[in-house]
Amino acid sequence: xxxxxxxxxxxxxxxxxxxxxxxxxxxxxxxxxxxxxxxxxxxxxxxxxxxxxxxxxxxxxxxxxxxxxxxxxxxxxxxxxxxxxxxxxxxxxxxxxxxxxxxxxxxxxxxxxxxxxxxxxxxxxxxxxxxxxxxxxxxxxxxxxxxxxxxxxxxxxxxxxxxxxxxxxxxxxxxxxxxxxxxxxxxxxxxxxxxxxxxxxxxxxxxxxxxxxxxxxxxxxxxxxxxxxxxxxxxxxxxxxxxxxxxxxxxxxxxxxxxxxxxxxxxxxxxxxxxxxxxxxxxxxxxxxxxxxxxxxxxxxxxxxxxxxxxxxxxxxxxxxxxxxxxxxxxxxxxxxxxxxxxxxxxxxxxxxxxxxxxxxxxxxxxxxxxxxxxxxxxxxxxxxxxxxxxxxxxxxxxxxxxxxxxxxxxxxxxxxxxxxxxxxxxxxxxxxxxxxxxxxxxxxxxxx
Amino acid sequence: xxxxxxxxxxxxxxxxxxxxxxxxxxxxxxxxxxxxxxxxxxxxxxxxxxxxxxxxxxxxxxxxxxxxxxxxxxxxxxxxxxxxxxxxxxxxxxxxxxxxxxxxxxxxxxxxxxxxxxxxxxxxxxxxxxxxxxxxxxxxxxxxxxxxxxxxxxxxxxxxxxxxxxxxxxxxxxxxxxxxxxxxxxxxxxxxxxxxxxxxxxxxxxxxxxxxxxxxxxxxxxxxxxxxxxxxxxxxxxxxxxxxxxxxxxxxxxxxxxxxxxxxxxxxxxxxxxxxxxxxxxxxxxxxxxxxxxxx
Numbered sequence: 199x200x201x202x203x204x205x206x207x208x209x210x211x212x213x214x215x216x217x218x219x220x221x222x223x224x225x226x227x228x229x230x231x232x233x234x235x236x237x238x239x240x241x242x243x244x245x246x247x248x249x250x251x252x253x254x255x256x257x258x259x260x261x262x263x264x265x266x267x268x269x270x271x272x273x274x275x276x277x278x279x280x281x282x283x284x285x286x287x288x289x290x291x292x293x294x295x296x297x298x299x300x301x302x303x304x305x306x307x308x309x310x311x312x313x314x315x316x317x318x319x320x321x322x323x324x325x326x327x328x329x330x331x332x333x334x335x336x337x338x339x340x341x342x343x344x345x346x347x348x349x350x351x352x353x354x355x356x357x358x359x360x361x362x363x364x365x366x367x368x369x370x371x372x373x374x375x376x377x378x379x380x381x382x383x384x385x386x387x388x389x390x391x392x393x394x395x396x397x398x399x400x401x402x403x404x405x406x407x408x409x410x411x412x413x414x415x416x417x418x419x420x421x422x423x424x425x426x427x428x429x430x431x432x433x434x435x436x437x438x439x440x441x442x443x444x445x446x447x448x449x450x451x452x453x454x455x456x457x458x459x460x461x462x463x464x465x466x467x468x469x470x471x472x473x474x475x476x477x478x479x480x481x482x483x484x485x486x487x488x489x490x491x492x493x494x495x496x497x498x499x500x501x502x503x504x505x506x507x508x509x510x511x512x513x514x515x516x517x518x519x520x521x522x523x524x525x526x527x528x529x530x531x532x533x534x535x536x537x538x539x540x541x542x543x544x545x546x547x548x549x550x551x552x553x554x555x556x557x558x559x560x561x562x563x564x565x566x567x568x569x570x571x572x573x574x575x576x577x578x579x580x581x582x583x584x585x586x587x588x589x590x591x592x593x594x595x596x597x598x599x600x601x602x603x604x605x606x607x608x609x610x611x612x613x614x615x616x617x618x619x620x621x622x623x624x625x626x627x628x629x630x631x632x633x634x635x636x637x638x639x640x641x642x643x644x645x646x647x
Numbered sequence: 648x649x650x651x652x653x654x655x656x657x658x659x660x661x662x663x664x665x666x667x668x669x670x671x672x673x674x675x676x677x678x679x680x681x682x683x684x685x686x687x688x689x690x691x692x693x694x695x696x697x698x699x700x701x702x703x704x705x706x707x708x709x710x711x712x713x714x715x716x717x718x719x720x721x722x723x724x725x726x727x728x729x730x731x732x733x734x735x736x737x738x739x740x741x742x743x744x745x746x747x748x749x750x751x752x753x754x755x756x757x758x759x760x761x762x763x764x765x766x767x768x769x770x771x772x773x774x775x776x777x778x779x780x781x782x783x784x785x786x787x788x789x790x791x792x793x794x795x796x797x798x799x800x801x802x803x804x805x806x807x808x809x810x811x812x813x814x815x816x817x818x819x820x821x822x823x824x825x826x827x828x829x830x831x832x833x834x835x836x837x838x839x840x841x842x843x844x845x846x847x848x849x850x851x852x853x854x855x856x857x858x859x860x861x862x863x864x865x866x867x868x869x870x871x872x873x874x875x876x877x878x879x880x881x882x883x884x885x886x887x888x889x890x891x892x893x894x895x896x897x898x899x900x901x902x903x904x905x906x907x908x909x910x911x912x913x914x915x916x917x918x919x920x921x922x923x924x925x926x927x928x929x930x931x932x933x934x935x936x937x938x939x940x941x942x943x
Binding site: 271274275278281282300303304305306389399400401402403456457459460461462465468469472474526527596599600602603607610611614616 | 692693694695697715779780781782796798800801802803883887888889890891892903906907908909910
């Protein structure tokens with residue numbers, strides 16, 4: 199005779215069911231009271247969206263989150279100081295695609311499944327060239343490696359263009375650099391409007407190199423010969439790279455701002471928002487400002503497209519994304535609190551709130567949601583979704599910070615005419631080779647231009 | 648005082664100075680010693696621990712080949728010499744003018760010192776907007792005169808002069824204050840005697856006031872010169888060292904080496920070399936000023 203569950207077993211079963219529900223993504227954050235924890239973050243154009251998401255989390259979960267907000271460089275300095283101390287100050291690091299590498303290589307982060315073996319990155323969360331994973335032995339972003347971070351922002355450059363002027367001049371959205379140059383020249387009428395504005399300034403940390411990189415990749419150039427396979431031979435002074443840099447400068451001269459060498463991201467946004475620029479390549483994080491009537495004179499007039507490619511190559515938008523990682527040197531309750539937030543953050547509901555607060559989402563199902571795409575304010579989403587398959591990382595080595603500094607100086611010198619493109623690229627190659635050689639990588643050089 | 652009294656007095660002085668000496672060692676000497684130790688090592692981070700590898704004087708040898716450091720030395724020298732000279736000259740004449748007026752001196756003094764009360768971050772933001780190529784007040788003003796706009800911060804020819812101009816605006820009031828205090832402490836009888844002897848304004852200035860003010864002028868110049876060698880905030884906020892290396896200055900080069908590139912060993916060597924260079928400069932300047940004072 200079979201026996202049904204007794205009263206005690208039923209109570210245990212019900213308790214287990216409630217516990218299981220509490221551990222499902224999204225619900226867990228609401229159910230569990232967590233220790234207060236601190237996020238160190240940069241004050242980038244998408245920060246308001248992130249703050250909105252944090253406020254929503256605090257309201258839903260009742261947990262306390264402290265935000266330590268800094269300029270880009272200041273955030274990196276604080277993160278370094280914190281992870282290198284015996285006891286870390288910050289529990290969640292918002293790391294840029296240009297410097298998260300040093301946190302992985304330096305062993306400063308706790309693999310997420312060491313905190314919670316049951317945690318799974320939602321299948322809808324975008325992996326951004328698998329940069330969320332780290333195989334410490336192979337020093338690569340091997341998806342079979344450990345999960346080290348959760349993406350929080352998917353910044354990639356998009357081509358922003360004045361849709362109203364396109365309609366007026368009956369222009370087609372460009373797919374190649376040549377087409378972009380032609381369109382930019384047609385709309386170039388300085389000083390009233392510049393055909394294109396480019397980030398040609400020597401940045402801290404990155405302006406001109408980030409702006410030029412899609413030209414470089416799509417022309418077939420690269421910094422290293424084969425980084426995923428560990429071949430760090432410097433190839434930045436290849437004929438393809440020169441062609442890409444020559445074209446970038448030609449674009450500035452023929453249809454660009456007269457002072458391209460002095461333009462950083464803030465000036466690009468300023469020129470677009472005031473209606474002084476017909477085109478710019480810009481990360482989508484700036485979109486909310488450009489479509490805000492209190493901050494922009496071109497509300498509803500801009501549209502976004504995938505960045506162009508060369509006639510023979512694919513488009514190559516580069517990653518400037520942000521990842522959230524949990525340091526090793528903070529107490530376990532704070533690590534768990536930070537992870538509970540990330541677990542909530544990756545839910546569809548949280549991502550919708552994140553987007554409503556003004557930041558681009560990092561879930562594919564939100565990013566490609568047909569209903570959301572139809573809303574005029576989200577007209578950038580199609581371009582973002584189209585770009586996903588082409589995105590590429592600039593580099594994955596921590597020495598990228600040093601190389602980035604070299605790139606910024608030499609590329610800026612080429613843009614302002616202080617160096618020829620040949621000399622600038624040869625200088626970058628020479629200096630980058632020295633950096634990689636001193637760091638002990640398998641590197642080499644190609645013949646100088 | 649008896650011999651025993653002198654001994655007690657010495658002991659008491661030593662005891663009284665000890666806290667200051669301890670603070671000095673803790674706050675100044677130890678960081679410098681730490682920098683020295685770092686400067687002869689290559690420092691890497693492995694498994695969240697720092698690994699120090701001894702490299703001897705390799706970092707110091709590399710300094711000589713560092714193009715950016717050389718640009719930084721040149722620009723810092725131009726920035727300090729040109730900027731501080733103009734600040735002292737302007738501050739001198741402003742102080743002289745204010746010392747000669749009988750009413751409203753407090754009002755003028757208050758107006759002239761306003762720029763040094765403004766936080767550096769605000770100065771950077773305000774001047775960056777004013778010097779903006781497309782929307783700046785300065786280009787708007789010269790446009791009214793029919794002149795073409797200038798990219799004050801984005802071209803090699805104008806970037807360093809523009810930053811120097813901002814520094815002059817910021818720090819001339821400081822020179823003005825020191826020099827005004829100097830003017831106000833001058834003995835009036837010498838000036839009156841000069842006037843009774845028929846000296847006109849220029850003669851009085853040239854042969855009476857400037858020689859009497861020279862120690863204050865030298866101290867003001869030296870003080871500002873040393874502080875201007877440390878310029879950082881204006882460069883960081885206005886130009887980021889660019890365009891190219893046009894506004895690269897020593898402290899910004901060190902900052903980028905340490906914090907952007909994360910090269911602690913090399914950055915330390917750079918810091919020690921700069922510290923040594925500036926110390927030599929200060930000692931030399933003080934010796935020269937003492938010799939000048941002795942001659943005067």
